[in-house]
Amino acid sequence: MKTQYPHIGLVAVQGDFALHGRMLDRLGVSWRLVRQVAQVEEMDGLILPGGESTTMLKFFSEEGLGPAIRRFAEQGKAVFGTCAGAILLAREVLNPPQPSLGLLDISIERNAYGRQIDSSVQQGECPELSSEPLEMVFIRAPIIRRVGDNVRVLGRAQDLPVLVEQGNILAATFHPELTEDETIHRHFLKKVEELHSSNTPERG
Amino acid sequence: MWEYDQPMKLKVGLAEMLKGGVIMDVTTAEQAKIAEDAGACAVMALERVPADIRKEGGVARMASVKIIKEIMAAVSIPVMAKARIGHFAEAQVLESIGVDYVDESEVLTPADEEHHIHKWPFKAPFVCGARNLGEALRRIGEGAAMIRTKGEAGSGNIVEAVRHLRAITGEIRQLTTLREEELMAKAKELGAPYDLVQWVSQNGKLPVPNFSAGGIATPADASLVMQLGAEAVFVGSGIFKSSDPAKRAKAIVRATTHYNEPAVVAECCEGLGEAMPGIDVAKLEPKQLLQTRGW
Numbered sequence: 001m002k003t004q005y006p007h008i009g010l011v012a013v014q015g016d017f018a019l020h021g022r023m024l025d026r027l028g029v030s031w032r033l034v035r036q037v038a039q040v041e042e043m044d045g046l047i048l049p050g051g052e053s054t055t056m057l058k059f060f061s062e063e064g065l066g067p068a069i070r071r072f073a074e075q076g077k078a079v080f081g082t083c084a085g086a087i088l089l090a091r092e093v094l095n096p097p098q099p100s101l102g103l104l105d106i107s108i109e110r111n112a113y114g115r116q117i118d119s120s121v122q123q124g125e126c127p128e129l130s131s132e133p134l135e136m137v138f139i140r141a142p143i144i145r146r147v148g149d150n151v152r153v154l155g156r157a158q159d160l161p162v163l164v165e166q167g168n169i170l171a172a173t174f175h176p177e178l179t180e181d182e183t184i185h186r187h188f189l190k191k192v193e194e195l196h197s198s199n200t201p202e203r204g
Numbered sequence: 205m206w207e208y209d210q211p212m213k214l215k216v217g218l219a220e221m222l223k224g225g226v227i228m229d230v231t232t233a234e235q236a237k238i239a240e241d242a243g244a245c246a247v248m249a250l251e252r253v254p255a256d257i258r259k260e261g262g263v264a265r266m267a268s269v270k271i272i273k274e275i276m277a278a279v280s281i282p283v284m285a286k287a288r289i290g291h292f293a294e295a296q297v298l299e300s301i302g303v304d305y306v307d308e309s310e311v312l313t314p315a316d317e318e319h320h321i322h323k324w325p326f327k328a329p330f331v332c333g334a335r336n337l338g339e340a341l342r343r344i345g346e347g348a349a350m351i352r353t354k355g356e357a358g359s360g361n362i363v364e365a366v367r368h369l370r371a372i373t374g375e376i377r378q379l380t381t382l383r384e385e386e387l388m389a390k391a392k393e394l395g396a397p398y399d400l401v402q403w404v405s406q407n408g409k410l411p412v413p414n415f416s417a418g419g420i421a422t423p424a425d426a427s428l429v430m431q432l433g434a435e436a437v438f439v440g441s442g443i444f445k446s447s448d449p450a451k452r453a454k455a456i457v458r459a460t461t462h463y464n465e466p467a468v469v470a471e472c473c474e475g476l477g478e479a480m481p482g483i484d485v486a487k488l489e490p491k492q493l494l495q496t497r498g499w
Binding site: 012013014015016017018019035050051052054055058059083084095096110111114115116117119120121137139140175178 | 210213214217218220221222223224225240242243244245246276280281282299302303304305327328329454457458460461462465
C-alpha cells in the first residue's frame with residue numbers, strides 16, 4: 001500500500017541514486033530504490049541516476065528492467081535521467097554507439113568533454129525555471145548533439161543544450177543531485193504531479 | 205570544519221558515480237574489454253595482478269604507459285591506474301595521460317616509507333587504502349577523494365577486508381557518540397586531522413565514498429562487504445585468476461547490485477567454476493603482508 005503520494009522510484013542498479021534520494025528527502029517526497037521489474041509499476045515517477053550507462057544497460061537488457069521502464073514511460077508517467085540516465089533515455093547514442101531506451105528524440109555523445117580531468121563545474125541558464133544562473137556539475141559528461149523537433153531545450157551551458165524535455169521525459173547531462181540547488185528536481189516533481197492528475201483524474 | 209572545495213566536488217563526484225558498482229583489475233586491453241562487457245563500472249590498470257606480485261616478488265611499479273593507453277582506448281568506462289605510495293612522479297605521469305582515478309596503492313612497492321603523495325594539487329582524483337579510521341582520515345587530509353579498505357590483496361581471503369571495514373564503520377559509530385570536548389583527544393588518538401574528526405562525528409560517515417578491496421573472490425564476498433557498509437567493490441586477482449573470468453565478473457557485478465537479496469546472490473554463485481586459490485593470511489610472515497605498507 002502506498003502511504004504517501006507521490007512515490008518516486010530511483011533506479012538503483014548502480015550509480016549516484018542515493019544523492020537523488022537525499023535531494024527528495026530535502027523536498028519532503030517519499031522514494032524507494034527500484035531494482036526489480038515488479039517495483040517499476042508501483043511508482044508515480046522514475047529517476048535514472050548518474051553512473052555508468054554500460055553497467056546499467058546490462059541489467060536493463062538481462063533482467064527486463066529496460067522494457068519495464070519503457071512501458072512505464074509509454075503510460076505517460078514522468079521519467080527523469082541525469083548524465084548516464086540521459087544517455088539511457090536517448091534515441092541515439094554515439095562514442096561508441098550503444099543500445100538505449102529510445103524514449104527521448106536526441107542524439108547524445110558519451111564522454112564528449114573528455115576524461116575525468118576535463119570534468120567541470122559550470123554556470124548554466126534555465127530561463128523557464130530560474131531567473132538566476134544554476135551551478136551545473138559535469139562529470140565525464142555527454143553532449144547532446146541533435147535535438148528532435150518535439151524536444152524542448154530548457155537549459156543551456158556554454159551554448160550547448162544540457163537540460164531537455166519531451167512530454168513526460170526529462171533529461172540533464174549534468175548532476176543537479178550533486179549540488180544543493182533544488183530547481184531541477186522541483187520541476188520534475190511538478191511534472192509528476194501534472195501527469196498524475198491528467199492520467200487519473202478521479203484521484204485529483 | 206572540513207569543507208569540499210570545487211575541485212574536490214568533481215573528484216568525489218566521479219566516486220559517487222561508481223557507487224554500487226564493481227571496479228576490476230586488468231593487465232591488458234583484452235581483459236579490460238571482458239570487464240566492461242561483464243558490467244564493470246571502471247577498470248584498474250596494473251602491471252601484474254596482486255596474486256602474481258605476491259608470487260613473483262620483485263619491485264612492483266606503475267603499469268606501462270603503453271598498456272594503460274591501450275586500455276583507455278579499448279573501453280568507454282573510467283580507467284584507474286596504480287601509483288606507488290609516495291611516488292608523486294608516477295602519479296603525475298598517470299594524470300598527464302588522462303587516467304580518471306589514481307590509486308596510491310600498497311599493492312605496489314612503496315617509493316616513500318614516510319610520506320604519502322600530497323594529493324590536493326592534482327587535478328586527477330586519488331583513491332587510497334585504509335585499515336582503520338585514522339588511516340582513512342589521514343589520506344583524506346592529504347586530498348584523497350575515495351577510500352577503499354585495504355583488505356589483503358591477492359589473498360583471495362575476505363577476512364582482512366571484513367576486519368578493515370568493521371574497524372572503520374565501528375570507529376565512525378563511536379565518534380558520533382562523543383561530546384564536542386572529547387574530539388581533540390580522539391583526534392590525537394587516531395592520529396587524524398581535527399577538522400575531519402569533527403566532520404565525521406557530526407555526519408556519521410566519511411566525507412568521501414568508502415569502497416572495499418583486498419580479497420573479494422566470490423559473489424557472496426561482494427554481498428558481504430556491501431552489507432557491511434561498503435559503497436562499491438574492487439576485485440583484483442579474484443576475476444582473472446579464476447577459471448572462467450567473464451562469467452565470474454558478471455556474477456560479481458550482479459551480486460553487488462542485488463547484495464541484499466540472497467536468492468539473487470545464490471543464482472550468481474551457481475556454476476562459476478573454480479575461484480582463485482586462497483591464502484590463509486594468518487600463516488603469512490609479517491613482511492609478506494601488503495596491508496602494512498603505508499600508514
